[in-house]
Amino acid sequence: MRFGANYTPTQGWFHHWLDFDLDAVRADLDSIAGLGLDHIRVFPLWPLFQPNRTLIRPRAVEQLVQLADAAAERGLDVTVDGLQGHLSSFDFLPAWTQTWHRRNIFTDPDVLAGQEEYLRTLAAALADRPHFLGMTLGNEINQFSDGPHPDPDRITGAQAAAWLERMLAACERGAPGRTHLHAEYDVTWYRDGHPFTPAQAARLGAVTAVHSWVFNGTAQRHGPTGIATEHHAEYLIELTKAWAVDxxxxxxxxxxxAPAPHIPADRAAHFTEATITNALDCPDLWGVTWWCSHDVARSLADFPELEYGLGLLGNDRTVKPAGRAIAALAKEWRGREHRPAVRSTALVVDAGGSEDAPRRSVCAPGGPVFEAWTELTAQDVRPTFVLAELASDDAHLTSRGITEVCTPEEAHQA
Structure with missing residues (x-):
């Protein structure tokens, strides 16, 4: 079981690439390693690394490798997100995709070629490092393809799939055999008509990634200590399995x-422990990577208020209660086999078809699937999910150890 953190530099946040200070990075990494974590997720800023479509700055790539090597010296494996993309409410897109050069970042042939070479270059630069885990295409880049983004690059589901397959292949060419994947925010699972689909998330790439944020209506509806809130990550992990082929x-x-005020500061440690403990009850969990390592400095302006205090450590690198909670869990699980019991009860998900899931909002907070799962969880049922079209497929159910199937309506009646 892996425990890590999304690395948010204390010095300049992700703008630290503009004034890269390896000593400051090393101090940050010392504080992360001090929690007993084993990996970090790292975020280059795309416009800084590839300011022109045919210019990938060698110095920037070298600094990324220096950061990765510094992490390895402290026993931390590294995974790298390529296309940033979007971070903490700010968009980072290169000028050659915007305004006078406005081109769809998912379909324009020149943009695609530039993205391919960029991802391949980053992966290749780290390919000989044994502590390099692999590439994630970008952080929640699906938000550029649809509302509520104020200026989306609209695409179809087929175009999203083609983009994902092409970019994953570029990462594989750069660093063959590593764990390359893509990661979207939860509209993939919850928003009808969104072009990035649950099937893509659960079938493309080496593993399925989920991003669990309870400010999506869960905490507002169920409160900071509600079952749905403290089990939301577990819910998303299990929901992915409805669409997985493997x-x-x-x-x-x-x-x-643990976003404030949805999770009050004095509840952050409890929420951290509960969320991770519940997630660890899911079979086939690769690991947990907390957002984020360090708080954002208050000297930086215009972040949403909740973004400033999400760190396991303060901006001064002092350990916060949430950091102590995850450190205790990492210590408890170090070297321990992760083998939770099979989840034998499956809740039926009828999203209108496995490929496009046109009615996937049934899974969103407040939807019948979400609320039925919450009710079953309150009864200690430990439910998983099965697509409606597979709910009578004995071979599929047997392969997953499912012995009981119920619909949301039946769950409510129970």
Missing amino acids: PHRSVWLQEVG
Whole structure:
């Protein structure tokens, strides 16, 4: 079982690439390693690394490798997100995709070629490092394809799939055999008509990634200590399995945090412990990567208020209560086999078809699937999910150890 953190530099946040200070990075990494974590997720800023479509800055790539090597010296494995993309409410897109050069970042042939070469270059630069885990295409880049983004690059589901397959192949060419994946925010699972689909998330790439944020309506509806709130990450992990072809496909809880005021500061440690403990009850969980390592400095302006205090450590690198909670869990699980019991009861998900899932909002907070799962969880049932079209497929159910199937309506009646 892996425990890690999304690395948010204390010096300049992700703008630290502009004034890269390896000593400051090393101090940050010392504080992360001090929690007993084993990996970090790292975020280059795309416009800084590839400011022109045919210019990938060698110095920037070298600094990324220096950061990765510094992490390895402290026993931390590294996974790298390529296309940033979107971070903490800010968009980072290169000028050659915007305004006078406006081109669809998912379909324009020149943009695609530039993205391919960029991802391949980053992967290749780290390919000989044994502590390099692999590439994630970008952080929640699906938000650029649809509302509520104020200026989306609209695409179809087929175009999203083609983009994902092409970019994953570029990462594989750069660093063959590593864990390359893609990661979207939860509209993939919850928003009808969104072009990035649950099937893509659960079938493309080496593992399935989920980002669990309870400010999506869960905490507002169920409160900071509600079952749905403290089990939301677990819910998303299990929901992915309805669409997976491999019954034992690994799922990575790649982002999860305790956002105030939805989770009050004095409840953050409890929420951290509860969320991770519940997630660990999911079979085939690869690991947990908390958002984020360090708080954002208050000297930086215009972040949403909740973004400033999400760190396991303060901006001064002091350990916060949530950091102590995850450190205790990491220590408890170090070297311990992760083998939770099979989840034998499956809740039926009728999203209108497995490929496009046109009615996937049934899974969103407040939807019948979400609320039925919450009710069953309150009864200690430990439910998983099965698509409606597979609910009578004995071979599929047997492969997953499912012995009982119920609909949301039946769950409510129970």
